[in-house]
Amino acid sequence: MQIQPIYNENAIVVTGICGSLREESYTRLAVETALIGASQQGAQARLIDLRDYDLPFVDGREKEDYPEVVHQLKREVAGAQGIILGTPEYHGSYSGVLKNALDHMGFREFEGKVLGLIGVAEGGMGAVNALNHLRLVGRSLRAWVIPQQVSLPQVWGLYDDDGNLKSGHIEAHIIEVGRQVARFAALRRNEQFSEFIREWETAMNNPGAE
DSSP states (O other): OOOOOOOOTTSOEEEEEEOOOOSSOHHHHHHHHHHHHHHHTTOEEEEEEGGGOOOOOOOSOOGGGSOHHHHHHHHHHHTOSEEEEEEEOBTTBOOHHHHHHHHTOOHHHHTTOEEEEEEEOSSTTTTHHHHHHHHHHHHHTTOEEOSOOEEETTGGGTBOTTSOBSOHHHHHHHHHHHHHHHHHHHHHHSHHHHHHHHHHHTSOOOGGGO
């Protein structure tokens, strides 16, 4: 399956970030599948493959002193209304390369955006811990993390030699994550919805909760 971007200046942009550097990456395949769902929903789908970004580690230098590739990444993510994060699970959490990429970014790139999560794992328990950690990151960055997520256990057995998912049910589940990100991102753009969110976020505290 191929992502079919919609080149429309008014279209919602959904960007998928592959948090794996492997040449043959199941994470990349899963993110690409989710982006197909976003495209089917009418979004302009884009893949950020971190193999293409020689990102230095965050080391405390001034932001303007980082190389251009860092600023390129930040611009590309900032230009999206929806974001899909894909990661392999390493030692019960998400990948170091994704962590470093996220550390280069902040509220400007994520605040108010709709965020979808996909994790893959070699073990039978799946990538639930990695996804839980990413959900906390998304909340810390003030993103709207959709409830539905995908965790692929024993991912090496889910794909055939051509990189296609063997299960149509799993494929549909991944596609639905992309569709939901695009759908909620479009809703988020709606001015009436945005006004409701602003009023809700600034509402008085519920006295019954004190």
